[in-house]
Each structure stands twice: as C-alpha cells, then as structure tokens.
Amino acid sequence: MLPDPELPTLLPRPPAISVAEYRQRRDALMAQLPDNAVVVLPGAGLMTRSRDSEFAFRQNSDFYYLTGICEPDALLVLLPGRVEGESVVFCQDRDPTMEAWTGRRLGAAGVVAEYGIDQAFENADRDERLPELLAGRELLYLPLDNGEAVAIAEDALAAAQAGLRRGRPPLKGWLDISPLLHAMRLIKSDAEIALLSHAALISAHAHRRAMQVARPGLSEFQLQAELEHEFVWQGASGPAYSTIVGSGANACVLHYIENSAPLCEDGLVLIDAGAEFELYAGDITRTFPVAGRFDDAQRALYQVVLDAQERAVSAIQPGVTLVDIHQGVVHDLTAGLIKLGLLEGKVQARIDDESYRRFYLHSTSHWLGLDVHDVGTYKLNEQTPRPLVAGMVLTVEPGLYIPSDDDIPDAYQGIGIRIEDNVVVTNDGHAVLTADVPKQIVEIEALMAKK
Known part of the structure; x- marks a missing residue:
C-alpha cells in the first residue's frame, strides 16, 4: 500500500474586500465627475475556447474594482445625484434551466442584497431601462x-433621443473614464495590499516547491504543473498570467511559454510565475540551477543581477521614480558586464551607446494589482516621471x-537570469511581499538540497 502523500499546509486566507469599500470606490469616482454625468462600464462576457466550450470566466478588472461582482454579461451605470439610486447594475436573468447547467445566478435582487448596489435590473430589461437612465x-x-x-452606449443613446422632445438637454460629449478610474486603482487600500500579499505568498510557496522538485530528467512542463498545482491548492483561481519555465537558452526568450523542453542538466531554469487570488496578481521570477548548484560562470552572472536587484529594491521609497530605479539597474548591470x-x-560610455541592451532589453518595473501589468500612467506629463x-x-x-554568439565566452553562452520581487511602497520606505522565496545563492542551494 502506498504511503499517504505529504500535502502542503493550507495558508490562512485574508478577508475579502468589503461591500462598504466597493461603495466608497464608486462614491470617490462619482465625486470627480461634473454634474449631470453618467458612467457606463460593462463587465466581461464569456469567451469561446472552441465550438461550444468557453474559457474560464475572468471579470473585467475595472468593473470588478467598482462592484466586486464576478458574473458575466453585467453592466454598471453610475448616475451622480440620482434620487432613486446612484449605482445601477444590469445582470443576467434568473433562469432555472440555465442555472441547472452552470450554477446559481445573482439576479437583480441578489446584486442589491449581496453587493450593495442601489438598484438592479435583469438584462432582459436593459433595452428599455438604459435609454431612460441616459x-x-x-x-x-x-x-x-x-x-x-x-x-452599448450608442444603441442606448439612439433610443434615448425621444427624451429631447421632452425638453431634456442633449448629450454634450463622450469622455474616457479610464484615466480617473486607473488613477484610483494605482493606489492600493489596506485590503487590496492584504490580497496582493496573499497572492505573493501563494506564489512564493509555489516557487519553493518548484525549486525542491527540480532535477535533471524532468521537463519544463512538469515544473509548470508543480507551480500551478500549488496555486490552486492554496485557493488561487490559477496563474495570473501564462507561466514561464525556461531551461537553458530558453531563459533568454523573455515571454517563453512553450514549456516543452527537458530541463538542461547543467543549466539554469528561469521561472516567471504568479498566482491570481481574488483577481489580484502575484508575479515572481527566480532562476536556479537544475542540478542544485551554480557553476562559476552562472554564479558570477547571477550575482551581478542579484546585486542590481537588491540595490533597486532598497531604493524604493516615496518620491523616487521608476526612471530612477531603472537607471540604477542599468548602471549596475553595465558595470557587472564590463567586470x-x-x-x-567605461560604464557611462556603454550606457550612452546602449551597448548593454544586447543583454538587457526590458524595463525594470511595472505596476501590480488586479492586472499583472496593472493600470496607471508612469508619467505625470510628457516630461515628468510619476513619483x-x-x-x-x-x-x-x-x-x-546572454546570446549564444561566437564573440561570447563559451561559459556564458545561452544563460538567462531574471530575479523579480513584488514591493509595496510604504510611508517610510517599502515592504517586499515576496521575501518567502529565496534568491541568495546559498539559500537557493540549501533549499534545493532538501529535495
């Protein structure tokens, strides 16, 4: 009889975002709008995978940020100052036959009762009700x-033209809600940071698991399976983005997602993977030796990246810009490449002529939140980076x-290394959300020795 498998410890879950916080977000958005404005924001629909099967549903991030509702085919309308209620949601109809196949639907009453929306109608009423609201x-x-x-807005406005004959003012213009909404999403609440921290913790446990499982003879897809098993085991919906497991020279392909090759026995493997928990993303990258120990060339190159990464993290505090962080990384990597x-x-000469871009061609940072490459501008204007x-x-x-080119020393050819952490800016500095997965060489080798 086989022994019982050793199952991972289940991590305690943080609280969900409250109905009150979703209402506060809607109120904060409407407070920025002029009088007599209206917001129309659709949620996501189901997407066909093939024939009559769909991809797993994932809500539109903007819609979710304002409602918390995770049903397809919903529509949010915000009407500042409306006496009957400032928030209106159109949602799927209650349908016993469909619910027997796909599960319970909220219906209009459920949207109001469970999500604090002022008023709700089923989608069957949208053609009549939405023009009246606009x-x-x-x-x-x-x-x-x-x-x-x-x-949706064009159709509803066309139907609303009859309202002009009753003396109502005509529509003066269409405006983009995204800049206002995305500026709000850029600054996370305490509840959001708790969810991002949990997504990071799940992701860290998965990376540790992959390090301990990795060995010559496995394939990239088997490490992917270990990572994504841990995500779901810990209550995540799955990966926040396509998992990258690149062994050997595959690590030099920035968005390598085939994950089909055998692990290189004497090489490194780069894993860029993160869990999605309550729609919030983790995003971790670690690079480690398949056989458990770095060779001299791998160790030297890895240390250059690690030193640059740690210095960049240590610089994060209010007032610093992502340009500052990136410029520091470029300097440190260029100096390491010369060494x-x-x-x-000279370091500055190689920065000025961009020679370093042969080996480092992406930016250092991006925002993280409901989207893995989260919303929010990186500049206040064309000239001023956002602090x-x-x-x-x-x-x-x-x-x-490092490309496998003839002018590259053999020991360095085909090595790809990236190290990525998730960091929250605090009032007096920063906190690293992904510290639970090792990145020091000695720590990685020690963890991998505990296979």
Missing part, C-alpha cells in the same frame, strides 16, 4: 477603448540574457 445626462463617461461599451568581460570600456507614493505596488525585475 436621457437628460449631458456627459457620458465610458472606457473609450472598449468597443462593447461604445456599442565579467562581456562589455568593454512613488505610499500604496503603490510594483515589481522589480532586472535580468541578463
């Missing part, structure tokens, strides 16, 4: 890059990717 409103806000939102003989000359403030969450992920 009639008389002068400014229409919607995500202008969302074709569905534009189409290893992969570049020649960090408390509540922002970002990644720090320098890397080096």
Whole structure:
C-alpha cells in the first residue's frame, strides 16, 4: 500500500474586500465627475475556447474594482445625484434551466442584497431601462477603448433621443473614464495590499516547491504543473498570467511559454510565475540551477543581477521614480558586464551607446494589482516621471540574457537570469511581499538540497 502523500499546509486566507469599500470606490469616482454625468462600464462576457466550450470566466478588472461582482454579461451605470439610486447594475436573468447547467445566478435582487448596489435590473430589461437612465445626462463617461461599451452606449443613446422632445438637454460629449478610474486603482487600500500579499505568498510557496522538485530528467512542463498545482491548492483561481519555465537558452526568450523542453542538466531554469487570488496578481521570477548548484560562470552572472536587484529594491521609497530605479539597474548591470568581460570600456560610455541592451532589453518595473501589468500612467506629463507614493505596488525585475554568439565566452553562452520581487511602497520606505522565496545563492542551494 502506498504511503499517504505529504500535502502542503493550507495558508490562512485574508478577508475579502468589503461591500462598504466597493461603495466608497464608486462614491470617490462619482465625486470627480461634473454634474449631470453618467458612467457606463460593462463587465466581461464569456469567451469561446472552441465550438461550444468557453474559457474560464475572468471579470473585467475595472468593473470588478467598482462592484466586486464576478458574473458575466453585467453592466454598471453610475448616475451622480440620482434620487432613486446612484449605482445601477444590469445582470443576467434568473433562469432555472440555465442555472441547472452552470450554477446559481445573482439576479437583480441578489446584486442589491449581496453587493450593495442601489438598484438592479435583469438584462432582459436593459433595452428599455438604459435609454431612460441616459436621457437628460449631458456627459457620458465610458472606457473609450472598449468597443462593447461604445456599442452599448450608442444603441442606448439612439433610443434615448425621444427624451429631447421632452425638453431634456442633449448629450454634450463622450469622455474616457479610464484615466480617473486607473488613477484610483494605482493606489492600493489596506485590503487590496492584504490580497496582493496573499497572492505573493501563494506564489512564493509555489516557487519553493518548484525549486525542491527540480532535477535533471524532468521537463519544463512538469515544473509548470508543480507551480500551478500549488496555486490552486492554496485557493488561487490559477496563474495570473501564462507561466514561464525556461531551461537553458530558453531563459533568454523573455515571454517563453512553450514549456516543452527537458530541463538542461547543467543549466539554469528561469521561472516567471504568479498566482491570481481574488483577481489580484502575484508575479515572481527566480532562476536556479537544475542540478542544485551554480557553476562559476552562472554564479558570477547571477550575482551581478542579484546585486542590481537588491540595490533597486532598497531604493524604493516615496518620491523616487521608476526612471530612477531603472537607471540604477542599468548602471549596475553595465558595470557587472564590463567586470565579467562581456562589455568593454567605461560604464557611462556603454550606457550612452546602449551597448548593454544586447543583454538587457526590458524595463525594470511595472505596476501590480488586479492586472499583472496593472493600470496607471508612469508619467505625470510628457516630461515628468510619476513619483512613488505610499500604496503603490510594483515589481522589480532586472535580468541578463546572454546570446549564444561566437564573440561570447563559451561559459556564458545561452544563460538567462531574471530575479523579480513584488514591493509595496510604504510611508517610510517599502515592504517586499515576496521575501518567502529565496534568491541568495546559498539559500537557493540549501533549499534545493532538501529535495
């Protein structure tokens, strides 16, 4: 009889975001709008995978941020100052036959009772009700890059034209709601940071598991399976983005997702993977030796990336910009490449002529939140980078990717290394959310020795 498998410890879950916080977000958005405005924001629909099967449903992040509702085919309308209620949601109809196949639907009563929406109607009533809500409103806000939102608004406005004959003012213009909404999403609340911390913790446990399982003879897809098993075991919905497991020279492909090759016995494997928990993303990258120990060339190159990454993380505090962080990383990586003989000359000269971009061609950081590459501009205007403030969450992920070219020393050819952590900006500095997965060479080798 086989022994019982050793199962991972289940991590305690943080509280969900409260109905009150979702209402506060809607109120904060409406407070920025002029009088007689209206917001139209559709949620996501189901997407066909093939024939009559769909991909797993994932809600539109903007819609979720304002409602917390995770049903498909919903529509949010915000009407500042409306006496009957400022928030209205159109949702799927209650349908016993469909619910027997796909599960319970909220229905209009459920949306109001469970999510604190002021008023709700089923989608069957939308063609009649939405034009009535838009009639008389002068400014229409919607995500202008969302074709569905534009189409819904066009149809409803056409039907609302009869309202003009009753003396209601005509629509004065269409405006993009995204800049206002995305500026709000850029600063995370305490509840959001708790969810991001949990997504990071799940992701860290998965990376530790992959390090301990990895060995020559396995394939990239088997490490992917270990990672994604841990995600779901710990209550995540799955990966927040396509898992990257690149062994050997595959690590030099920035968005390598085939994950089909055998692990290189004497090489490194780069894993870029994160869990999605309550729609919030983790995003960790670690690089480690398949056989459990770095060779001299791997160790030297890894230390260059690690030193640059740690210095960048240590610089994070309010007032610093992502440009500052990236410039520091570029300096440190360029200096390391010169020290290893992969570049020649003075550090500033190689930065100025961008020689370093042969080995480091991406930016160092991006925002993190409901989307793995989260919303929010990186500049206040064309000339001014956005300074960090408390509540922002970002990644720090320098890397080096050495091509297998004839002018590269053999020992370095085909090595790809990236190290990525998730960091929240605090009032007096920062906190690393992903510290539970090792990145020091000695720590990685010690963990891998405990296979």
